[in-house]
Amino acid sequence: METGIIGLPLSGKTTIFNTLTGQDAQVSGYTGGKKRVNLAEVEVPDPRLEALNKIFKPKKSRAAVVLIKDLQVDFTPQGGLAGSVLGELRHCEAIIIILRAFLDESVPHTLEEINPLQDLHTILDSLVFSDYEVAEKRLERLIKEGKKKSREYLVLHKLSEKFASGGYTGPGFLNPDEEKLVSGFAFLTLKPLIVVANSGENPVEIEPLEKEVESLQLALFTISGQLEMEIAKLSDEDQKDFLAELGLEESAKNRFLRQLYSTLNLISYLTASEKEVRAWSLNRGESALKAAGKIHSDLEKGFIRAEVIYWEELIAAGGYAQAKKAGKLRLEGKDYIVKDGDVLIILFNV
Ligand SMILES: Nc1nc2c(ncn2[C@@H]2O[C@H](COP(=O)(O)OP(=O)(O)OP(=O)(O)O)[C@@H](O)[C@H]2O)c(=O)[nH]1
Ligand SMILES: [Mg+2]
Structure with missing residues (x-):
């Protein structure tokens, strides 16, 4: 960039x-x-x-x-x-x-x-x-x-x-x-x-x-x-x-x-855990698979699916566990178009 x-x-x-x-x-x-x-x-x-x-x-x-x-x-x-x-x-x-x-x-x-x-x-x-x-x-x-x-x-x-x-x-x-x-x-x-x-x-x-x-x-x-x-x-x-x-x-x-x-027509998506909270850039209109690849090539190769939540909903819930309970964590496939402000957890297998 x-x-x-x-x-x-x-x-x-x-x-x-x-x-x-x-x-x-x-x-x-x-x-x-x-x-x-x-x-x-x-x-x-x-x-x-x-x-x-x-x-x-x-x-x-x-x-x-x-x-x-x-x-x-x-x-x-x-x-x-x-x-x-x-x-x-x-x-x-x-x-x-x-x-x-x-x-x-x-x-x-x-x-x-x-x-x-x-x-x-x-x-x-x-x-x-x-x-x-x-x-x-x-x-x-x-x-x-x-x-x-x-x-x-x-x-x-x-x-x-x-x-x-x-x-x-x-x-x-x-x-x-x-x-x-x-x-x-x-x-x-x-x-x-x-x-x-x-x-x-x-x-x-x-x-x-x-x-x-x-x-x-x-x-x-x-x-x-x-x-x-x-x-x-x-x-x-x-x-x-x-x-x-x-x-x-x-x-x-x-x-x-x-x-x-x-x-530049960029959006940011986020990853969040106790280890690291991080914002990443992606071209508007790109998929979850592409987003996974930016984090690590293994995540793209072994991509299974993504758990997705909009950042405000995650904040409102107070954490993943609560968000999951409330049914706010969505499962999305590799073609999901990532939105600005999405928080992603990539599930993968290599
Ligand atoms: N008065 C005034 N002077 C400015 C302003 N911006 C830049 N300058 C002056 O203009 C001169 C050139 O600024 P630079 O930022 O070096 O310009 P540059 O395009 O990088 O110059 P080169 O790399 O040499 O081509 C310097 O003396 C600056 O202090 C401004 O907003 N007001
Ligand atoms: Mg100069």
């Missing part, structure tokens, strides 16, 4: 990375020195864990995590993303695009003018450009092999035409079957994208950006990078006080992680 952060130079990528991860990676002031890739595992806030911890008093409690990568972004002279970045992005499951939307004379911008909408198109164009190259290469190959009638050719051709007209496809351009057919190419423009306007204390007008993002059916998140980074460095207690003072209920980090989770 890796998510890559990209954006133009000095847009605030590392600042936002620090905000999301609570880390203290070096932000740049155009030092010209070598930049590093920053990587952190971030726990997805989940109040259900706390509730379950009260009942099970486990030795360990673990939240679901997402991996966030602050990439070192270089561009080619033609405006595409440099090969090193593309390689990294291809195995990311989602991409966060940071756009500079703050005014600050002391921070230079490549184009002088601060225009997040224009920057969004610069970035999208470079994603489109690199996907176009990948599609064209494969199409040439298929032509050579006499496979112009294959389904793969047709789908790639459809994509390539869209790319050639300069178009970012947006989600849902391909149907799920078509998407599966070309999934091996890891097209960047088919991945979930989240657009972040780094608005700072002194923001530029972002209404045009909002309109465009909406018409592209993308998610937009506005954040005051520097301020939120400072908040993220505070202790939990101080954060709460500070947010209350600002009239906010939740930190940007938590709001963002929820947004990321839903953009």
Whole structure:
């Protein structure tokens, strides 16, 4: 579950990375020195864990995590993303695009003018450009092999035409079957994208950006990078006080992680015992068998069935034994579609 952060130079990528991860990676002031890739595992806030911890008093409690990568972004002279970045992005499951939307004379911008909408198109164009190259290469190959009638050719051709007209496809351009057919190419423009306007204390007008993002059916998140980074460095207690003072209920980090989770179409299911209470990530619509496999491959191989209870019902009952007595523990087979908040006990045999 890796998510890559990209954006133009000095847009605030590392600042936002620090905000999301609570880390203290070096932000740049155009030092010209070598930049590093920053990587952190971030726990997805989940109040259900706390509730379950009260009942099970486990030795360990673990939240679901997402991996966030602050990439070192270089561009080619033609405006595409440099090969090193593309390689990294291809195995990311989602991409966060940071756009500079703050005014600050002391921070230079490549184009002088601060225009997040224009920057969004610069970035999208470079994603489109690199996907176009990948599609064209494969199409040439298929032509050579006499496979112009294959389904793969047709789908790639459809994509390539869209790319050639300069178009970012947006989600849902391909149907799920078509998407599966070309999934091996890891097209960047088919991945979930989240657009972040780094608005700072002194923001530029972002209404045009909002309109465009909406018409592209993308998610937009506005954040005051520097301020939120400072908040993220505070202790939990101080954060709460500070947010209350600002009239906010939740930190940007938590709001963002929820947004990321839903953009990725993920749900969490839980496992709970005296040993460990833990939240796990699963794609929405996946089965109990898949969920079992995430916990351990043996559980998938030897899957018999799952005992399932919605977390609130387990809390209300006060434990498995009481829930069982009350007939709240359901038996489900391998094809059961796991719901967000389900607590699972996998019965297996290897
Ligand atoms: N005023 C203001 N400055 C900010 C804000 N966010 C980031 N900056 C400043 O902008 C500069 C660049 O921030 P970084 O987070 O290093 O940006 P970056 O995109 O990681 O930069 P590179 O990795 O060098 O491309 C730093 O001097 C930050 O302090 C903000 O919300 N307001
Ligand atoms: Mg940086």
